[in-house]
Amino acid sequence: MHPRLEKRTVSNQDQQPLLLLVDDSPAIHRLLAFKLRNEDVELISAYDGAEGLESAQRQMPTLVLLDLNMPTMHGLEVLKALKGDEETHNIPVIVLSGSAQSEEKVQAFELGAMDFVTKPFDLPELRARIGSAIRLHRLMLMLGQRAQIDGLTGLWNRTYFDERLESEVNEALRGEDKTVSLAMCDLDHFKKLNDGFGHPAGDAVLESFAKILSSTVRSYDIACRYGGEEFALIFPGTEAHEAAGVCERIRKAIEEHRWTAYPEIRATASFGLASTPLPEVAGPTGWLEAADQALYSAKTNGRNRIHVHDGAGGFGDLPNLKLAG
């Protein structure tokens, strides 16, 4: 599973929450561990700022409880470092502090703390605040994910695709033996289908195609709705022939698909594929253009087929691929 994708999955958030307590007082650690012993949480301990920071980066806790007044590294410094690190930036932080000065609270909130609890804390209140912070954080993750998901098909949307394509391609361009393949695909004669059978039928085809895409690609591939009847697939670490194999299974599945509500409908799709190495292609935009050109070539050569950008400006059906249609 691709690490970045794994972090985003909702099921991952269903695991037992991991709480990191950063406080220099062992008495506080013991007390909290005891008070939370019946809660469905796992508690990990750090006794100074540096250890807390290191532990947060290594273990990616669900929530950090952070004491402010600690020797060597002050809690506000730890908070700043957590929020400044791309990896730990999203972990919610509840600040625990012995002083209730509003100046310190304001500073903590400005640095990105989610909540503030004054010590000595009332444990039922702290438990409630922990629960609420975890819930709020889950909702925020879900909203963030929603904003990247296409409403009709449930696939990743264009926003997410652009973001991922850029990072995958840049990674592939940097790395020595990194490979990546990109496929653009388009349902053939979709406008005719919409005009002939109506938009609900068109939507049914889009939804079926999306289901085929998500059930055919591997867990680490990225299937997106690019817009309208156009879809995009990113295959990290995958050579052209392998990616073309996946595309071929998709092509075949949609060609054979039938709709009980619309028995006369037949749908097919065309694919344009661009893979590493493509030396003359510069950056994500160039890659997208290469895949688009291959798609155009597939369209003008009879549709219902997969064309591959060969890196020299030409296109071809893949040699080992039996193409129907």
Add this chain to the structure above:
Amino acid sequence: MSDGPVSEPILSEFSDDPEMMELVELFVSEMPGRIQELERCFEQGIADQLAGVAHQIKGAGAGYGFSQMTDAAATLENAIRGGETDLPSLRNEFDRLIDICNRASAG
């Protein structure tokens, strides 16, 4: 440091909670170390460190059922943080905290 008549022990507010007892006992058993640290800082006139130790006691005391301890520690810490670094002038606040720390009992 605190002399005078032996005073009544201060029982933890959780002394009737058998589940908390072990924790409170551990906390109380650590009090001599904390008292020693407070006295060392006071005698050597290290106001900053004294405030630090008081701060820790303030944070933990009430959690273990000793809210008077938290109050006394807060008074001392706040006085120092408020700018009073001439420790002998905080004798009363200091003695009060030491006294409570000495009397803290698990029950």
